[in-house]
Amino acid sequence: MNRSLPFLLVASVCFGAEPVVIEGEVPAEGLFFTVPFEVSAGTAELELRHDDLSNANILDWGLFAPDGGFVGWGGGNSEPAVVGAGASSRSYRPIALTPGTWRVLVGKALVTQQPARFRLEVEARANAVLTPQPNRTPYSPVAPLEVGRRYYVGDLHVHSLESGDARPSLGEIASFARGRGLDFVALSEHNTLSHLDFFAEAQAASPSLLLVPSVEFTTYAGHLNAFGVSRLPPFWLGLEGARFEAAVSDFEAQGAVATINHPTLDLGTFCIGCAWKQPLASGLRAVEVGVGGWDETGSLFDESALVFWEALADKGLHLTAVGGSDDHRAGRGLNQTQSAIGSPTTLILADELSVSALVRGLKEGRTVVKLRGPEDPMVELRELDFLARVGDTLIGSSVRLEATVRGGDGHVLAWIENGVVVREEKVRGAEFVSAFTLVAPAGKAARVRAELRVAQQPRTVTSFVWLAQNAGDPPVVAVKKQLSCETVDGALILLGLGLLRRRRR
Amino acid sequence: MIFVLGLVLCQLPLDTPGSWGEPARAVFLDASARPILSGLNAVSFDGLPPASTTFTFDGVVLKTPAHALFGPSTLHPAWISAVEVGPGVDGVQRGRSLGRNVTLLPRQPAGGLHAVARIDVLQTGLYVEHRLERGTTLQGAVRFFPIAALAGLFIKGSLLLGDYQLRVTHPVASGELRLLAVGVLDSVALFVSGIPVAARLQGHQVDLRWRSQTLELGVGGSVSALGLTLNGETAKNAIDGEEDALNARAKTHLTFSSHATGTLGADVELRRLVLSRATTLQLPDATSATDRTRRELGVAVVAGLFGELQLTEGEWVTTLGLRGDVWKPADAPAYATADPRITTQRHLTSRGLLELALGVMHQAPSWLVGVPVLETAALRYGVQEAARADARFTWKNSRYESLDAHVFGTALLRTLEMSPFDENFLQLANLTEEDVAKKRSSGWAAGGELRYRVSRPGTGWAEVSYGLQQSWRHATFTRSGVDGLPIGEAQAWVPWQHQQTHAVRGAFGLELPRSWKVGLAVTVMSGPPLVGGLFSQHQQPGVDPLRGTPRWVPKDRDQVSTAGAWLRADARVSKTWRPAPLEVELFLDVQTISIWAQPTGTSSGTAPATLEQQARGEVTLTQKPASSPIPPVPVLGVEVRL
Incomplete structure (x- = not known):
């Protein structure tokens, strides 16, 4: 279904003119829709400012180029998206601003207040404001950082600032991970591969820590990580024919390992889409049994994740056990529900420290998960x-x-x-x-x-x-x-109070 | 005033305005008390957490004195004939607590059949007592809180509170046999972040005691349970913690001479912890998976032995005591503590009494309020320790007029104070030795009260008081930089999070013609430090590390300011009719009639900004005062007494 709102007549953006304002009502059907706008020739940079006009609703934001190419996804990030040929703001990849019809991709993360409305301001600039980013280079796999068969220690679920809700740079992540004695981290940003552009620079600065190209395929009915990824299938499920099963097949075709993330983290709007409700597609190869560090959310949800894993095994799904911290802060300024990189720790038996070897180890089910951290x-x-x-x-x-x-x-x-x-x-x-x-x-x-x-x-x-x-x-x-x-300590009862305190995505 | 163990206790009027007609709640209106939040039934005494205060009813420590941990008292009001706030340094017969004891003295059956039926905005309950011919007395009460059920409609859930009590006495041999049973059943269900969450608290205690002039024997048991259920759409998790306990005690009074008496006693309690979890998963293929687990943590044992010697030498009456306790956590080695205590008193004049006390106390790690299961689970972290000195002078002009001055000083040698509002509360039950070392602190508390009370039978009573308290901890905490990110750990003196320095109170009750009574209590109290939790965390302007724009960042614990002082006025009016054989009292008791909500700090945010302003990084920080959401609570009710 094509859910592009008919704003063509009013949404022609010319550089030098006032920003174009597009306001409208969120369509009732579907989880995604697009808002088109025209870009004229000579545009060097676009700035998109967006607002969901509500304290109750949450809309996510992304961008399509005229050829249908996916540019990036800021998610619920409220800051403007700035896109140009030489540089883009976080979560977006630089792209030449060809004239034509561009489309803002909008996701309906949470719509409770009706009527739900949105506001977009699109500003075109003839001259780019963002400093060029020559440090962006296309990703290419690096040579093994170490050769030798052993269990390599890492974290399979980490976010950098390329995820709209995260903060740290790749350098900060690498520094913290090495401090905990890890060999690898999987950078799994929400619905974007823009972080891969920075891998070469970060990898060179951290020659003993392997950065694994990954993505968190974030849907409103479950989150999925894919390790060893090279392209991102459509995540805008239900829009323009995008289907979950097709996405999982695409990951498999790439040679990536698709993992069910935090399957039993069913916390309603506290963690939108976190619990697993997607179909059990045949390409799913692993499941997170460590849902955040044991001292944080793990002690609450790991046991139910283990039950989930065993139940799927009873159905014939051979899923490898993995664990990931889901750290968004590189271990700094965490609150009581957030885990630091390395908590939990996943160990993969591999012949070398390379992406391909780790992926093979995951596919062969050669993992150990330490639910609290590397010292377990x-x-x-x-x-x-x-x-x-x-x-x-x-x-x-x-x-x-x-x-x-x-x-x-x-x-x-x-x-x-x-x-x-x-x-x-x-x-x-x-x-x-x-x-x-x-x-x-x-x-x-x-x-x-x-x-x-x-x-x-x-x-x-x-x-x-x-x-x-x-x-x-x-x-x-x-x-x-x-x-x-099995056990649950009495203090878990106090989670109820924690749930009342904050809401996150 | 009552003279017990060498220290004078203070009684509180049972019809204190603002107590909702619940005598057990009157304690938080005393000059020595500081509610952690005005209106909540969680009271701090002498700079210690509410968990350091024990509530004793008929010789039994109530494990669950408040509904839902912070709510109404769990005893029917008709039970209570007097409420006494005990001394800080108590005799060695009471152990394993750093703080005071609130004694709820039970009503003694008068003879024949008596009943009290009570309906008010909060509760509906019935109390019945009957004294039989052979000296057997039967007393029982049951209560249900309909307002809780109504409140459930407003919170899109349910809130069900109930309690029961039973007391039976019978003369046996040269003493009296007493059976006591008390119970609490609370459950809360509400929507949190769109998913149903249910919490439940239950506590049942049974105690059998035989007591004569010289000997007391008792056995008892209790079951306490806490539970939480998260009913997600695809994953339902129910977590329950239960503590089953058995206890026994014995005490004997000895007379050595006309100047020397003594008491020897011992008690032991075995506590078994059981933690269970039930998970139900709805899988994507429409099938389900369930799993139930049950873990027996083991049996913890706490036992105590005490000896006390009271000497009367001239004008001095001195009590020397020594108590030893053994603490055996369920999953850790045992350890022992010793509590020496001494109290002495002397009548300086015919109307003046001086009391001095000195002692050492120990207590298990605390969780702000007494929380079943958690306290026993935390025994493996070691106990808290304090040494305290008290001095009190009481002047009694007559039976109806008194002035008392009290000062105290406590050296908190080792504290381990945890709270549901701590930033790392999820980790608290899984602390490593290193974590415990960081959580442990030391400190001091000091202060005092000056209290003047006068009463005239048939006319009324009045009281004015002033209380001063300071409570500080030498604690480890995290320092933050200008960007709000942690920059390291520090150890420094910080104010205790519920310290409220000054409390001034004036209260009176008048008996008017035609059986009318009115009462008014006005309290002015300092605010606590703004360290988060129930109150705001003090914020200061900082810089967002990612965007470089202004943002609020927390102030370090040793630099925070305090919430503003507040005034509260409570009032009570009642009218009594006496159509024999009944007595009917209609009452209106309003807590916080002043409608001045207690300040809780500030709410920090940013001003609305246009998208252009946001794009330019123009962020304006804003702050506005915040206050307690607890509203004035008028309790209109009727009590019929037979």
Whole structure:
């Protein structure tokens, strides 16, 4: 459906003239619409100022070029968008301002006050005001920063100032991440790839920390991260044929790994679109089981995220466990619900520290998530038998596994087979080894994971090891009993007060 | 005035204006009290959090003295014959608390059948008592708060409050056997950020006691529960914390001579913590997944042993006491504390009494108000410790006129004060040793009160008082730069967040002809420091680090100012009829008749700006005064007494 509002006659922007003001009513149908305006020849820079004219409504803003090309997405950012050939404001990529019909993309994040209206002011300038940005260069993958097979430590969900609701530069992020001992961070901006233009400069300044090109495909019915991304499929679902399943397929075609973000973070307008309501498309490859650091929102939502993950596994979805801080501040000035880079930490077993190797590790399900941070105990799960592997699934009827726990003295190691805790052991010593044999019945795929529990709470989680006699076998669905030892501390009850205090997107 | 353990306690009039006819609420109108927010039933004494104040009813510490933690009292008003605010340094029979004890003295059944039915804007309740022929007494009450249900309509949710009490006594052997049961059931449901959120608080206590002249034995139990449910569209999470406790105590009085008596006693309480979670997920394919978990944190044990010796030597009556407590958290090693205390008094004149007290006290980490489950869970962080000295002089011209002056000084050797309004409250139950070290602080509190009271039976009563308090902490906090971003940690003296230096109060009650009564109380009180939480955080102009435009940034804790002083006037009027055998009282009790809301600081923001102004970075900072949203509450009610 083409939801371009008919403002062509009044929205011709000529440089040097007064800004064009476009006011209108938000259409009732759909989640997105566009507002066209004409740009004349000779325009060097556009400035778009926008207002949702309401304290109750929230509109998001982006921009299309005349050829339909996507320029950028400021989201709910209230500052003006400035776009030119040599420079653009954050969240937007520089682009030549060809004459023709441009369109503002508007997303209806929250519309409760009716009638909902908007106001746009479009100013065209013959001379650019923004300082040129020669440091923007097209992204190209860098050579491996390190070679050697090991678990690389990182954070798979970080925002820089290229996300409209975030603040830090790539340099600040890199500095903080290295301070926590991380090897990589995934920069996953909201619905834009403008940050990739700055990767070369930031990577050169931080040669030991790998910046992973990612995006947070942010919809109003769920957020999805894609790691190793090179292009952004349409996120304006429902407008001009954009579909979620097609977007996931596009990510898969690029070779990227699509992750369900914070699936159970169901907090209404406190976090718009955060809980997962999108279809379970076949290209989804991972799920965040660590939803912010354990000391912040993780202690509230990680356990339900684990339930979500196991439930999807029962349906045959082989999703790798990942965790991400969703840090928007590079660890500075955080409030009680915000986590710093590295909390939680995701470890990926890879042959080298490169984007392609990390992506392969994610696809093969070779991850460990430390729910609190890098200092959490480590659990390394490995197969003792050499079996063929198809993706993340070992082919065979049984496999011997070994879990090595480091730094978990005094805590408990749990083996969770097909969603059921089948064994718990007290960890003794600085290094503790536990063996397990996984058996796959004929025609069924079995799975097991290891989980280290601190004070009866999950702290370190491994991804599944899947075993089947034939690739594609449906999963074993075990009868679940009530788990005997999970925990939530009493202070979580106080979340109610925190929810009353602020609202964020 | 009552003379107990060497220190004089002060009684409060039961019909204090502004107390809504709830005697237990009268305490926050005393010169020594500071409500953390005017109207809330959470009172600070002597520069300590409300959690340091215990409310005792018939020898039992009420674990849930207020509905919804900050609301009305959980006892039917008819139970209470007197309210006494105890001394700071109490005898060693009371332990594991840094602050004062408010004693709610139970009404003693008069004989025969008596009942009190009460309906007012807030509550509907019935109290019944009956004394049987063989000396057995039965007392019971139940209450429901319909106004809470009505308020639920305005908050787009529900608010249900209720409580019950039962007391049975019977002479057994040379003493009396007493059974007491009290209970609270609260639930709140409202929409927060568009999703239904429900919270619940329940507390049930049972206590069986046998007491004679020389011996007291008691056993009891309690169940306390806190719960929160987030009913999201796709994820429903219910989290519940429950504390089950069993306790036993014994106390014996000894007489050594005509000049020396003593008391020995012990108590123990076992507390089991259970935390449970239930999750229901609606998956995108229209199926659902559920999961329930239950965790038994373990059993915490707190136990105490005390000995007390009272010596009378001439004009001096001195009580020496020593108390030892053992604290065994559910998931940490045990530790022990010792509380030596001494109180002494002397009649300086026939009308003047001087009392001095000195002692050491310990208490578990506090959560601003007494919150079940959390306090026991926090035992693993260690206890708080204070040493305190009190001096009081009381002059009684007659039975009806008195003047008392009291000063105190407390060295807060170790505090661990947490609050639901802390910036890092989600982390508080998961503190590491390093975190606890940062959260711990020390400090001091000092002050005093001057109180003059006069009463004339059949005419009325009047009281004027002045209270002075200072309470400071040497704490670790984060300093912020001009851009509002943290620049480092600092340790400095900061005012305690609920310190309100001055309190001046005048109150009176008059008995008029035809059984009319009127009363008025006027309170002027200083404001607390603006450190956030219930009050604003003091802001100063700064610079946005990203845009370079002006923005508000918080002032550091050691540099904040205080909220403005405030005046509150409360009034009460009642008319009583006595159509035998009934007594019917119609009353109107208005808290904050002055309609002057307590200032809570300032609301900081930016002036509306056009898009052009925003584009040019022209941001104008604005501030306007903020005040408490708690409105005047007129309580119109009728009480029928049989």
